[in-house]
Amino acid sequence: MPVQCDEYNKVCVLGIDGDLSAENAAEVRKQAEHAIDSKQVADFVVDLEHCPFVDSEGLEALLWLKRRSEDLFGQMKVVAVDENCRKILEITRLEPRFECQKDLAAALKMMR
Numbered sequence: 001m002p003v004q005c006d007e008y009n010k011v012c013v014l015g016i017d018g019d020l021s022a023e024n025a026a027e028v029r030k031q032a033e034h035a036i037d038s039k040q041v042a043d044f045v046v047d048l049e050h051c052p053f054v055d056s057e058g059l060e061a062l063l064w065l066k067r068r069s070e071d072l073f074g075q076m077k078v079v080a081v082d083e084n085c086r087k088i089l090e091i092t093r094l095e096p097r098f099e100c101q102k103d104l105a106a107a108l109k110m111m112r
Contacts, residue, residue, distance in 0.1 A: 003027040005035060011043045011111050013104065014065075016051040020058030028061045032068065042074025045107045049080035054088050062098065075099075077107040 002024045004015040012035040014028055028046070035041040044065055048054075054062070062078070069076040079101045081089070089095040101107040 003031055005031040007035070007039065007041065008108055009111075010039075010041060011045060011108060012039075012041045013045045013047055013108075015047040015049070018051065019053040019055070020048070020051050020061065021053070021055040022057050025057040025061035028058075029064060032065055036068070036072065042069055042072035043111055044069050044074070044076045045104065045111075046076065046078045047080055047104055048078060048082065048085055049103075052082065052084055054085050059088075059092060059094060063094070066097065075111065077101055077110065079104050079107045 002016065002018050004017065006013045012032065014031055016024060018024060032044060046062060046065065066076045078098045080103055081100050089098065101110065
């Protein structure tokens with residue numbers, strides 16, 4: 001499965017396996033909505049350790065998840081961003097919008 005959803009103490013961790021583009025972006029939204037509706041989750045971590053590329057639809061999915069999480073008084077963090085994805089965030093000037101952590105453990109520690 002290209003998007004894996006795990007829960008750690010009311011934090012939904014979405015692991016992306018492959019490019020975060022059209023199909024995976026739609027799956028991120030689907031998984032997040034399911035976690036919000038069925039488990040009342042408001043905090044999310046997006047793990048990009050196995051994600052080599054993010055396109056415009058992937059960026060929009062990340063922005064959507066951040067807004068959705070904040071609307072629920074939660075937070076969203078991105079972890080394990082490789083150099084290519086970091087460059088994409090820089091070029092699109094979106095890097096300051098996301099709190100990036102080096103790994104999942106660091107992100108989970110930063111959650112409330």
